[in-house]
Amino acid sequence: MGAGHSHPLYLAGSSPVHRLPSEVKIVAAFLGVVCVVATPREAFGVFAGYLVLLGAIWAIARIPPGWILRRSLIEAPFVVLAVLLPFTGGEPRLDWLGLSLSEPGLLGAWNILIKGTLGVLTSLTLAATTPLRDLLIGMQRLHAPALVITIATLMLRYIDVIAGEARRMRLARISRGHDPRFLWQVGATARGVGSLFVRSYERGERVHLAMLSRGWAGEMPRLNEDVTTARHWRLGLAPAGVALALAVTGWILT
């Protein structure tokens, strides 16, 4: 439990991107993805432009492209619909390697594939440069309701509680002669899901009381006096501005 509450997609660093206030990064990432989705799908060159823009941000943030590309495989399950489209779409059709493919279907598949990929790469860039704590503070500064911050903070805290409790239950099963093999372990875990929940709740209740007794009042305490200045916003929103220019170029070109 004493481990830092970090998440697996975070890449520790101290680059200018890492140091940027998190609320700026959240807004910039969101605006960037809006620009990508609003770009007409026939503007092929513009999408390459977005990729170059992201590459520049990775260079500044010192994120190896391979590191981020490996993690972007997370997207694979989402694009399945796209794989089916060229086969199920309407006329006109074209023949390619003996396959009859639909032209609107192909365009539609490209559309989902490229926009989904750019979206995932943007989220990954945000995740790689922003630890959990900062993300909560960013949401707080963007005036998310206090209630939402409370639930989100407790949720992030309790993920560790659940993982710890699941580990203890697994150890308990093993020490009572259970011999878990790869898949059969799933059955035992599923049967124990109810007791896992109750055990986690009872531990979580104590964690919550401990947090309250240490002065927690529903939101993350501010540990430094950093203020977000107009300069931060200008710096952080510059890539979003480039993305907007790219989207406008796309609109003009098509």
Next chain:
Amino acid sequence: MVVVRITAMHMSDGLVDIPTAAVFGAVAVIGLALAVTRARRDLDDRTAPMAGLVTAFVFAVQMINFPILPGASGHLLGGALVAILVGPWVGALCIAIVLAVQALLFADGGLTTLGTNITNMALISVFVGYGVAMALRGLARRSRAGLVATAFVAALVATVGASLGFVLEYAIGGAAGAALGTVFALMSGLHALIGVGEGVITAATIGAVAAIRPDLVYLLRGTAAPLELRTATEGTGA
């Protein structure tokens, strides 16, 4: 051929066009704003950890993808679970938080489609689940078996309901040329199967909580027998 895996429900960027995403984004914002104002009443020192835990639980559960058909897998949504445990208003917030964290940190579901995803999984699924649970409340309050059955049915219906929301959004603003009939059959059929798995997990969890801490189950509020004060009368005891 690329591995055909169908992960349920999370829409990625570009699957629906910007106007549709914006409309459902507005729906999500209005729904959540309402939920925030109503949830305040439901949340106190005892229920705040429950809300946090149920959110973490849904988060963990949504990460597990299980195979349902060869080549297709799905994950649980947790809508009915949160509705029964913490009520629909807090529950909608819990699921919305899970979706927002997934989109921001784990690139699971798009940023621009966050509104449609919240509409499907945090609003439709939670409120459909809650509606079913309320309709069957009489059964749920009668016995443990009744509660477990209610949880199962609510989870099943809520899952299919959320998939119909997906189909609706795709019908309005789907950016790709897949036939609507195909999407409808794929999503609803798949989610009827996922719903069974969802129902089993929901029923198991609710059953366990109700066995040990019935005071924590939102649906059972007001059913605890009031404390009965008995005073020792002369002639007894001593």
